Every structure is written in C-alpha cells, then in structure tokens.
Amino acid sequence: MAKRLNTKPKHDGYRMPGEFEPHKQTWMVWPERTDNWRLGAKPAQKAFVEVAQAISHYEKVTVVVSAAQYENARHLLPDDVRVVEMSNDDAWMRDTGATFVVNDKGGVRGVDWEFNAWGGLVDGLYFPWDQDDKVAQKMCEIEEIDSYRTEGFVLEGGSIHTDGEGTLIVTEACLLSEGRNPHMSKEAIEEMLRDYLGVEKIIWLKNGIYLDETNEHVDNIVHYAAPGVVTLAWTDDENDPQYPLSKAAYEVLANTTDAKGRKLEIHKLHIPSTVEITEEESKGVDAVEGTLPREEGDRQAASYANYYICNDAVIYPTFGDETYDQKAKEVLQKVFPDRDVVGVYAREIILGGGNIHCITQQQPLGKK
Numbered sequence: 001m002a003k004r005l006n007t008k009p010k011h012d013g014y015r016m017p018g019e020f021e022p023h024k025q026t027w028m029v030w031p032e033r034t035d036n037w038r039l040g041a042k043p044a045q046k047a048f049v050e051v052a053q054a055i056s057h058y059e060k061v062t063v064v065v066s067a068a069q070y071e072n073a074r075h076l077l078p079d080d081v082r083v084v085e086m087s088n089d090d091a092w093m094r095d096t097g098a099t100f101v102v103n104d105k106g107g108v109r110g111v112d113w114e115f116n117a118w119g120g121l122v123d124g125l126y127f128p129w130d131q132d133d134k135v136a137q138k139m140c141e142i143e144e145i146d147s148y149r150t151e152g153f154v155l156e157g158g159s160i161h162t163d164g165e166g167t168l169i170v171t172e173a174c175l176l177s178e179g180r181n182p183h184m185s186k187e188a189i190e191e192m193l194r195d196y197l198g199v200e201k202i203i204w205l206k207n208g209i210y211l212d213e214t215n216e217h218v219d220n221i222v223h224y225a226a227p228g229v230v231t232l233a234w235t236d237d238e239n240d241p242q243y244p245l246s247k248a249a250y251e252v253l254a255n256t257t258d259a260k261g262r263k264l265e266i267h268k269l270h271i272p273s274t275v276e277i278t279e280e281e282s283k284g285v286d287a288v289e290g291t292l293p294r295e296e297g298d299r300q301a302a303s304y305a306n307y308y309i310c311n312d313a314v315i316y317p318t319f320g321d322e323t324y325d326q327k328a329k330e331v332l333q334k335v336f337p338d339r340d341v342v343g344v345y346a347r348e349i350i351l352g353g354g355n356i357h358c359i360t361q362q363q364p365l366g367k368k
C-alpha cells in the first residue's frame with residue numbers, strides 16, 4: 001500500500017539520485033491535446049512512439065494515456081511498452097510526474113510537487129491543470145511507492161538537475177518566477193529543495209534558454225552527465241540572444257564548486273540553427289482561449305542539452321540540422337563513452353514547447 005508521508009525526505013534519509021544512476025523504468029504521457037499539438041497530435045504521437053521505442057531497447061517504459069486515447073496509444077506503441085490509463089491535461093511527464101528519491105537501503109519514494117502549468121493564472125500555459133497535478137500521486141500508487149506532497153509549493157521536475165551527491169542546479173528565472181511561489185524568499189525556496197531533494201549545495205544560474213516557455217527550466221540549458229561533469233547549451237554566435245545567457249551560465253559553472261568541493265568539467269553543446277514555427281505548422285494547432293498560441297515565426301527553445309539518460313544509453317533530440325545534430329552526437333559520445341548515443345527527430349516535440357527530457361521521467365532502481 002502506498003502511503004502519503006508527513007515527514008521530509010532529507011530527514012528520512014532520502015536523496016534525489018542523478019539521472020545517470022540505474023533506472024527501474026521510464027515514464028511518459030501520451031500527447032493528445034489539439035490546442036498544443038498540431039494536426040490532432042498525430043505527428044507528436046509518432047515522435048513520442050519513437051522516443052518510447054528508443055528507450056525501450058534499454059529499459060522498461062510505461063506510457064500513461066487518457067481513456068479516449070487508450071486504444072490508439074496501445075495500437076501505436078511497441079508491445080513491450082506498458083500502457084496505463086490515466087487522466088491528464090498534457091504530456092510533460094518530467095514536470096507532472098513524481099520526482100523519485102532513494103535511500104541507501106534500496107528504498108524509493110516519490111515527491112509530489114504542486115503543479116500549476118508553469119505559472120498558474122500569472123503566466124501558466126494552459127487551464128485547467130488539475131488532472132496533471134494528480135499524475136505524480138497516481139504513479140506512486142501504481143508502483144506502491146510512498147510519497148511526500150508539497151501542498152502550496154510549486155515546482156516541476158524540469159526545473160531541477162542534481163548530481164545525486166548533494167548538488168542541485170536551478171535557474172532564478174524559473175524558481176523565482178511570479179507564477180510559482182511568490183510568497184517565498186529565495187532562502188525559503190532553498191530550504192524546501194534541501195529538505196525534499198536531500199541536497200546541500202544549490203547552484204543558481206540566472207537564465208535558461210531564450211524564449212523557453214517554462215520560465216527557462218534548467219533542463220534545457222544544463223544537464224548533469226556524471227558527478228562533477230555537466231553539458232551546457234552554447235552558441236558561438238555573439239549576436240544570438242542565447243549568447244549572453246549561455247555565457248553567464250558558463251561563468252557561474254566555471255567559477256563554482258559542487259557539494260563535494262569539486263570544480264565542474266563543462267562540455268559545450270552548440271544549439272541547433274534557429275527552429276521557427278512555419279505557417280503550415282501554426283495553422284495545424286487549434287486556437288483555445290487560455291492556452292499559449294503557436295504562431296508562425298515563433299522561435300522555439302531548441303537545445304541538445306534536453307537529452308535523456310537511460311540505462312546504457314543517451315537519447316538525444318535531432319532537428320534535421322546536419323551540422324549541429326552531428327556535433328551534438330560527437331560531444332555526447334565523448335561525455336558518455338560507455339553508453340549508446342541515439343538520436344530521435346524531435347521537431348514535433350519542440351513545436352509543442354518542450355523536448356525529450358521534458359517528456360520522460362526516470363524511476364530509479366534503488367540499490368538493494
């Protein structure tokens with residue numbers, strides 16, 4: 001039986017592991033809303049199937065899906081992917097799913113953050129979000145995992161990256177945004193992160209990726225590859241609005257130490273050539289009051305740092321950019337010499353405002 005706990009993970013001996021630690025499985029949500037995904041979400045569904053398929057070569061995958069889409073998802077997804085019916089508002093498992101924490105006895109628990117669609121009524125991306133806010137609890141129930149609920153404290157999984165050894169990286173643009181926890185000071189937010197993720201040192205970057213609609217989640221700009229090793233979204237083009245953001249992040253990362261006192265090894269991942277929504281793509285999305293519109297010419301926050309680490313592999317987004325897709329693969333293969341590096345074409349995911357890391361959530365194995 002899965003229980004709701006009134007204690008705090010850190011005090012119970014739990015910590016958030018690094019994504020590179022062993023997984024039991026990956027969770028995803030099936031995309032279907034036609035005001036975010038073009039053409040009735042069919043092209044996005046194809047891309048999600050490709051992501052699930054790529055990951056399923058390395059570890060178990062569970063995809064949750066609404067009742068209305070169950071048969072379609074079951075038909076399109078590979079047989080070895082588990083499909084579970086679950087109500088939802090959209091397909092961003094990184095943000096709506098539980099953040100799992102582990103202890104040194106093989107225990108695994110879930111943190112169920114309050115979710116408000118990246119900003120609630122201030123600058124949230126859709127309304128309502130009540131079904132998304134229940135996804136984390138339902139995952140924990142299915143897996144019979146006890147969970148902690150942070151009622152009144154809003155956070156998403158994409159806004160935190162840890163080395164699993166006491167260090168957390170976040171952005172001020174996101175965690176201090178008006179739409180999340182405006183009643184809390186930076187110090188109070190840090191205390192919540194320490195208590196619920198079991199970390200000691202928090203590295204604050206100012207920004208993430210230019211025009212990232214999540215208020216600049218850290219997972220689009222920086223990714224922990226291993227303790228002491230990060231990849232950073234970068235551009236050499238000093239005229240690109242991303243340049244000052246990545247440069248500032250580089251300065252912070254290069255001039256800090258982590259919780260263990262290590263300097264960070266930083267690997268630059270050059271962003272792709274600008275990805276913009278075409279007229280045809282924009283016309284394929286239903287206009288709905290309260291949902292962020294997808295306009296022709298809108299620049300998308302495309303970045304290779306939004307890759308996903310699963311057991312023995314790294315699944316990274318490609319954008320049909322011959323130069324930078326290939327360069328990203330080379331950097332990732334150097335950073336992850338013992339893992340396969342597998343590209344999945346992610347244009348249809350970026351058109352919906354996110355990327356591969358945003359649609360996946362790892363459930364750690366827990367060491368026994």
Ligand code: KQY
Nearest residue numbers: 092125158352353354358
């Ligand atoms: O990037 C993410 N973590 C989620 C993006 C949400 C976009 C909603 N339309």
